[in-house]
Amino acid sequence: MRRMEPITDESPLKRSALDAEHRRLGAKMVPFAGWEMPLQFSGIVDEHNAVRHWAGVFDVSHMGRLVLSGRDAAALLRRALTYNVHRLKEWQAHYAVMCQEDGGVIDDVFLYRMDAGRFLLVTNAVNADSDRDHIAGLVEPGVDVTIDDIQIRTAMLAIQGPEAAPLLAETVTGALIEELPRHGCMEFELLGSNAVIAQSGYTGEDGFEIVMDAARAHAFWRGLLSARVKPCGLGARDTLRLEAALPLYGNDIDKTTNPFEAGLAWVVDLDDEPFIGREALLRVRETGVRRRLVCLKALEKGIMRSDCAVLHDGEVVGRVTSGGFSPTLGISIGMAYVPSELAGDGTSLVVDVRGRPLPVVVVKRPFYKRA
């Protein structure tokens, strides 16, 4: 038995504030985007099912966290993001995309609008430093914006699943959770320190993300475990988000893909103020996209993985960007960019799994939708 994709990252890895908790639970730790994070605790399928039917907690402290504040913070974010931040009221949160001038995606982010011109921007771990530098580079002299990188001094937990709200209410957060509106966020006192909670997630389930003082993370984590919330790792996070057809930066979206072909038009606001990438994206909207990110479902046993070629009539028409096994469907699923004319639901395609043809069909996204 030999793994076919060796892990090559040898650089020193950052550790979450909860590192000791993960090791105490016997988690399998892996390098990810410069961090050493838990891949799994009890097992990927077990954790996956817990989130679908109960509640799980993920340590997502590796994600980037920037607080932007000042009179001009909203204007700066309007320039940086495709989504118009002026649509967000105070204490609302929203998914957004950050593009470069040619419309390529620099990152997909989650934006919390707090009060008094303060925003919390949650970025992908792999882009945390480059996003910060990119945004800092947009600040012109005389502009009133302060950018505070709070990643290291805070921890971030995602609590996800149908029982997430009642179980979270059993912890120190108490009944507060019930006050949180849909797509809302709020600041609250957690173990004597300020924390921010938003209704959000990356699993296709209802859930919350909480950013808190790193020093309080141990106690809160243990509180969640006492409330019978299941500890979950990056493995289940990946199978859950793939079933929900949520893109993973670096796999399904990157600088060579634009938000329209990735199915992210819903976070592109082209018709008001200018932002970086607007001209390029106006042209894309005008001409239409040549390819689309589609959901592929296998029709036979065999597992499609990222980089497998996608074929139509024997010709390579695309590559799998994310692929794996769906615990909920019991078969392999994946996503791939294919020419627009092959993107319709029901289109039959073939994925080349290391020389073996795996018949697949284009299906409506997502693969899984909560009842």
Place this chain on the structure above:
Amino acid sequence: MTSSPKDRRYTKEHEWARLGDGEAMVGITDFAQEQLGDLVYFDLPEPGAQVRQHAKLGEVESVKAVSEIYAPLSGEVIEVNQKAMDSPELVNQDPYGEGWLLKVRPADASEMDSLLSAEDYDALVATAEGGQH
């Protein structure tokens, strides 16, 4: 770490072979299934196929990744464990029993001598586990 069964021999790549009457049963070790995590699919040769010792025997897919499996012995595949193919989690649950993978008619039973004993294999695994921390 519990010790591996002494009625069979092992490869450094974490496969096992147990010699019976004119046939050998082949599988992956407990350490292998533990490392791979939840198993979901096997791609193995059909009965009648010839396999060569230490050459690629097939592939095993876990939820997370794909790995290659190597043949502990040369010979002809005479049976594939259909129960394990239909329920790959059997290999996670019982890698040395119900979760065997295939039966081979050995071309040269003396190849068994070149495989690791249970004691040597356990020592290898202990080193591998130590190296992970």
